[in-house]
Amino acid sequence: GAVVSQHPSWVICKSGTSVKIECRSLDFQATTMFWYRQFPKQSLMLMATSNEGSKATYEQGVEKDKFLINHASLTLSTLTVTSAHPEDSSFYICSARIPGRTSYEQYFGPGTRLTVT
């Protein structure tokens, strides 16, 4: 149980275009999902917390107009990187937690490698 999927696993886009990454909870409903960015050999950096039916909460320093997050259903959250630039190239990971579970562990998707050319 507690499986999270991400799509695509790998994407290349041209500078100036937008790309959408999907995150789905497959066997549970997730009222809260999280989006992380990870550089090689580094820890995960939280970008934003996504709540179903409401606006996402962004971490300090993350441009909300550039990284659009939509949590339209209890099983789907999307991250859209708008007007992508080469510096946006990174590994993006989503996660979700099971509502009501007081241990607050998160279950992670397999990640999406974004390359902007």
Add this chain to the structure above:
Amino acid sequence: AQTVTQSQPEMSVQEAETVTLSCTYDTSESDYYLFWYKQPPSRQMILVIRQEAYKQQNATENRFSVNFQKAAKSFSLKISDSQLGDAAMYFCAYPETSGSRLTFGEGTQLTVNP
């Protein structure tokens, strides 16, 4: 704010041997959880083990166990009978109950030598 510190950027162990990864944290809360996550070369984050602070007994999951010292705010992970598949980046993590965000340590890269 809570902090999590892993002071060992890299560790290595011989196959079948035992290795311990260190983690310290800081919190003002009295009841909380702590986690160890594993990130193998595939980069899929996998929950290895969880510990609840009010439980005095250290958590165990097969070859993985923790040494939880609440007063010292220490939470180390012991891997017994190390296998090649244990090679990964290991992250210690603390969930903030207020917003349920996870605070991660810097990670420890574990190499398992055959």
